[in-house]
Amino acid sequence: MGTKFKLLFIVTIMLLALAIATIVNVSLNFREYSIKGATEKATMTAAIVKDGLTAHMVNDMMDKRQYFLDQISNNHSEVKSLWIVRSPQVTKQYGAGFQSETLRDDIDKEVLQSGKIVQTIQEGTDSIILRVSVPYVATTSQPNCLQCHNVQRGETLGAISMEFDITNMRNAGMVTILKILAINLGFIVIVLFLLNHYVSPYMKLFSSMQEGITKAYSGDFTHKFFTNVKGDARHIAEQLNTLFSKMQETFGNIKYNLSTFIPQGCVASKDPLQEAKSIIGELSDIYKFKKTIELDIDKETVYKRIIDALEYKFDIHEFAFYQVNQSSHERKLIYSSTDKAMCSDHVNHNANLCRAFRTQSDVISTEYIDLCQACHKQDGFYVCIPFSINDEYSIVLNIAAKNESEVSQINAMTPSIKNYFEAAKPVIESRILTAKLRDTSLRDGMTGLYNRRFLEEFIDQVISQANRKDETYTVLMLDVDFFKMVNDTYGHDLGDKVIVELANVLKKSIREADLAIRYGGEEFLILLHNATSEGALNVAQKIHQSFAALTFEVGMGETMKKTISIGIAKYPSDADSIWKTIKFADTALYEAKNTGRNKIVEFQADMFKGEDF
Incomplete structure (x- = not known):
């Protein structure tokens, strides 16, 4: 039902209610x-x-009273019947009177006893009688009256009863x-006609406004408002047309423009303004996120920011x-919210076993039974999202879900x-x-080993960590x-080859x-973490023997072999600092060279002849 018909219906009901109230009020008043x-x-x-009967009595004409009563009844058509009734005192004094003057019903008896007027109404379908x-x-x-009657003042001498036919009054009332x-x-008809005539143009304008607003919710502000009404209504229509025209210019393409920053599907809404608000909010959050990570020192910290966003913004746990x-194709776990891995361990050594990485497409467990063979959660629900950073690195996000509904929620959040x-x-x-x-600045370009500059930066970390955790380091100093x-003899090219093979x-x-470091020239340094004395010696012997077993071609079919000398010192048993341990x-190593070379020598306190370090 349209608004106009609702209005007309309400007005009709109100007018009918008023008419009914008026008729009821008139009916009651007319009856009364x-x-x-x-x-x-x-x-x-x-x-x-009463006066006539008194006159008859005074004039000693009481025997003529019936004629008098009949005349009154006959000359007044509305008087259906009229009779008088004597009280017991009068009957006792003057006798019973005419036969018509006896008690006819309880009403006569009540009037004689109470001395008050009694009236009743008998209504039927054809008539209405007032008694x-x-x-x-x-x-x-x-x-x-006391001169003629043996009664006391105020006593009832009799009663006059009449029945009036007031049917004509009722009919006239009807x-x-x-x-x-x-x-x-x-x-009512006239009012409704006038109301319809004058309200219809406003209702048409109102319907046009409703239609325009409905289109606006869908992002369409091209609706034009028309009205035949003059004055304020036409002015309002013109203002709405101007407003919608400006809104079309401002918001008409807002979704398209914003989609250049955020792909479609990230925010879904039937209301483009609400969608624009959501997209702008998303852009604001991403802008804050990007401004934050731009000041982070390394990619590990950026990864931590992404993990925080997954936990706190997207509520993924x-x-x-x-x-x-x-x-x-090696995969490295950066973070896991649980101790139990979602994928098999061998996937870490061959990332191609990961369906998401191999196909570079999202893997959603509800799309097919046992979709990813490498996933442990075959009976569970999961979503895997791959993302390529550059030609060298990708990231893969594995998200576990409890049910299909949660998978759908995660899938909806994937674009964001x-x-x-x-x-x-x-x-x-x-x-x-x-x-x-x-x-690159911390590595030796020829061997790929860390250089002395790296060692200088690394030492501070080594000392603080070793002191905090009671760790040990064994230093091996090597020299060809x-x-x-x-x-x-053979040139620097062969010398470089010897250095590379030793590395x-x-x-x-x-x-x-x-940690292996090219300390300088043909000199190398090794830091063995938490190695026993026997273990450190075994490593030194392995290096010594492996290098001695190498054969180098020097040209003209000739070959040569080379040996190395190794010096060993331990932190903190030999020295109280790493630098002092390196010195020892x-x-x-100097002792090994001075005593014949091609040997392994462990530091002894009596070897150090210099001043206190």
Whole structure:
């Protein structure tokens, strides 16, 4: 039902209610007025009868009283019947009187006993009868009733009862009510016609406004408002057209423009303004995130920021975050919210087993049974999101879910999560490049080993960590025997080859926790972390033997072999600082060279002849 019809319906109901109230009020008043009028007429008739009977009595004409009563009944058509009743005192004094003057019903008896007027109404479908019984009370005024009757003043001498037919009054009332009803109905029709005539243009304008607002919710501000009404209504329509035109220019393409910053699907809403608000909020959050990570020192800190966003912004609590080397296909766990891995361990050595990394597409467990063979959660729910940083690194996010509904929620958040990855991408690339440049400055270009500059930066970390955790370090100082002779005899190219091969031997002979450094020229240094004396000696012997076993071609079909000398010192058993330990290892190396070379010498206190270090 339209607004106009609702308005007309409400007005009709109100007018009908008013008409009904008016008719009911008129009916009640008319009935009351009719009864009151008949009652007054009955009282007046009773007074006439009383006076007439008194006159008959005074003139000794009481035997003619019936004629008098019949005349009153016959000359008044509305008087259906009229009779008088004697009280017991009068009957006792003068006799029973005429047969018609006896008690007819309980009403007559009640009036004689109470001395009060009693009236009743008998309504039928065809007629309405008013019965009125008026008492005749003895008085001492003219005429003095006590002169003729043996009664006390105020006693009831008799009663005059009349029945009035007031059917005509009721019929006249009904006709009046019908006229009033007809007038009211006519008035309602006229009011509704006028209301429809004058309200319809405003209702059309209102409907046009509704249609325009509905379109505006969908981002369409092209609606035009028209009205035939003059004055304020037309002015409002013109203002709305101007407003919508400006809004179309301002907001009409806002979704398209904002989508250049955030891909479509990140924020979904049927209301483009609400969607724009959400997109702007998303852009603001991403901008704050990017401004924050731009000042972070390394990619690990940026990864921590992403993990914080996953936990606190997206409310994801069960996930694993991996970094993948795209060249070696090795995967490194950066963070896991649980101790239990979602993927098999062998995936870390071959990232191609990860479906998300291999296909570079999102893996959603609800799309197919046992979708990713490498995932442990075959009976569970998960979403895996890959993201390429550059040609060298990718990241993979594994998110666990409890049910299909949660998978759908995560899938809906995936575009926003990728926005954070996209914002972090240039910063991570920059930190990777910075780390590479720094690593290059800290490594020897020929051997790939760390250089002395790195050692100088690393020592402070070693000392603070070793003192805090009671850790030990064993220092091996190595030197190629008679290396200058190689350069002088065979040239620097062969000398460089000897250096490179020794570096390769060192790399193969130490653990990941240990550190090999090209200390300078043909001199190398090794830091063995938490190694026993026996273990350190075994490493030194392994290096010594492996290098001695190498054969170098010097040209013209000739070959040569080289040996190394090694000095060993231990921290903190030999010295109270790493630098002093390095000095003592160098002292042991010097002892090895001075005592014949091609040997391994462990530092002894009596070897150091210098001043206090």
